[in-house]
Amino acid sequence: MILVVDMSWKKDSLAFNEFVLPITSAIQPFETCQVKHFSEITLADLYACSKVVLSGTALKDHATLKQLDKFNWVKTFGKPLLGICAGMQTISLVFGEPLTTCLQIGMAEISTLKENPLFHGNFNAYTLHNFSVEPSQTFETLAESTKCIQAIKHKQKNIYGVLFHPEVRNQDIIQRFIRLI
Amino acid sequence: MRLGVLFSGGKDSTLALHLAAEKEEVACLITVVSKNKESYMFHTPNIDVTVLQAEALGLPMVSVVTEGRKEAELVDLEKAIVEAKSNFQIDGVVTGAVESVYQASRVQRICNRFNIWCFNPLWKYDQKALLETLVKRQYQVIISGIFAYPLDEKWLGKQIDTHVIAQLAELQSQYGISPSGEGGEIETTVLDAPMFKQKIEITEHVVEAKGNSGVYTIKQARLVAK
Numbered sequence: 001m002i003l004v005v006d007m008s009w010k011k012d013s014l015a016f017n018e019f020v021l022p023i024t025s026a027i028q029p030f031e032t033c034q035v036k037h038f039s040e041i042t043l044a045d046l047y048a049c050s051k052v053v054l055s056g057t058a059l060k061d062h063a064t065l066k067q068l069d070k071f072n073w074v075k076t077f078g079k080p081l082l083g084i085c086a087g088m089q090t091i092s093l094v095f096g097e098p099l100t101t102c103l104q105i106g107m108a109e110i111s112t113l114k115e116n117p118l119f120h121g122n123f124n125a126y127t128l129h130n131f132s133v134e135p136s137q138t139f140e141t142l143a144e145s146t147k148c149i150q151a152i153k154h155k156q157k158n159i160y161g162v163l164f165h166p167e168v169r170n171q172d173i174i175q176r177f178i179r180l181i
Numbered sequence: 182m183r184l185g186v187l188f189s190g191g192k193d194s195t196l197a198l199h200l201a202a203e204k205e206e207v208a209c210l211i212t213v214v215s216k217n218k219e220s221y222m223f224h225t226p227n228i229d230v231t232v233l234q235a236e237a238l239g240l241p242m243v244s245v246v247t248e249g250r251k252e253a254e255l256v257d258l259e260k261a262i263v264e265a266k267s268n269f270q271i272d273g274v275v276t277g278a279v280e281s282v283y284q285a286s287r288v289q290r291i292c293n294r295f296n297i298w299c300f301n302p303l304w305k306y307d308q309k310a311l312l313e314t315l316v317k318r319q320y321q322v323i324i325s326g327i328f329a330y331p332l333d334e335k336w337l338g339k340q341i342d343t344h345v346i347a348q349l350a351e352l353q354s355q356y357g358i359s360p361s362g363e364g365g366e367i368e369t370t371v372l373d374a375p376m377f378k379q380k381i382e383i384t385e386h387v388v389e390a391k392g393n394s395g396v397y398t399i400k401q402a403r404l405v406a407k
Contacts, residue, residue, distance in 0.1 A: 012204075013204065014182075014200070014201060014204040014205055014275075014300045014302060015300060017200065017301075017302045017303070017304060017306070018300065018301045018302060018304040018305075021305070021306075022304065022305040025305065025307070058298055058299065058300065059289060059292070059293055059298075059299065060273075060293075060296075060297075060298045060299075061298075103293070105286050105289045105290050105293065106282065106286035106289075106290075107282055107286070126282055126286075128286075128289060167305070168282070168305065169282070
């Protein structure tokens, strides 16, 4: 079972259909999933799932970036984790890596910089973000656009982040993530 | 949160309005009347009916007219959003975008420029399921424009019901037509919806069609009790 975490500013928000449902739609043909709001994640949820996907949020929604205490579990979580957009930004902050301003809205060309199990080569993806990350000690950079880093992986853990929204035009990336061992 | 809904009077923007009103306060409708029948951004058939629809909904409307030139029409949309922000103190905009990255990203950019929220509650909604939702929620929606093979004049004015959905799904499997018209294959007009306090009765209409392209234009209509 995949745990999909709703990262929106409040539970059952108007953004749910836009940022959470497309992720569950990409997962459900292949694997069962459960959705929980980030404020309600329990140890039992983390124990019961095989992997976790953190959703993106509306462009103006930075709620999770100000509530990092709700994500302490990320540091010790031993299973594969994928953060999308605000999910990737939150993961970076949890590990003490700062964000950098980078506005991108719309389709962008993504270039893979390092071989990885989720994607390869150059491809187009939908972007909707105000922040990215800088190269860091904690994460390796997997991909970039002409403007900023677009995908990262923790150097020791199975923790991935993509800034673009794979649930919009690149659902195969989510499907490769759920097949990760 | 107070929201303005980009409203064309078609099924997508009306359902988006419905979903938005279930979660937040809808303060006004925002309508762009495009003179360009082939606008990339805006629905055009029966756009004048939005005045009656707004009255049926009991919502104020901000309306602007655009010549509909690509990209320039975005400046007119921007003016409408600024007016809605100023007159109705909206915190955000709602669109009926389902698949169009072109439409969604342009509205996102305008909202970002004016520091307001942007919501797309139908984003990536399964197209057949969207039509089924309309029927389940007792919407009365007619097909008011057809723009693809093998659709013809017979489709114009048809009400979307389970039979029509099955026919559209069949055309999807045979010809790749999007059943909800996401590729611009069909346009729709909403005559009644759960949020409407009255419904629209068409008293005069004209059908103009040539081959696989045509519109059902409402010439006269009125609000009647439901």
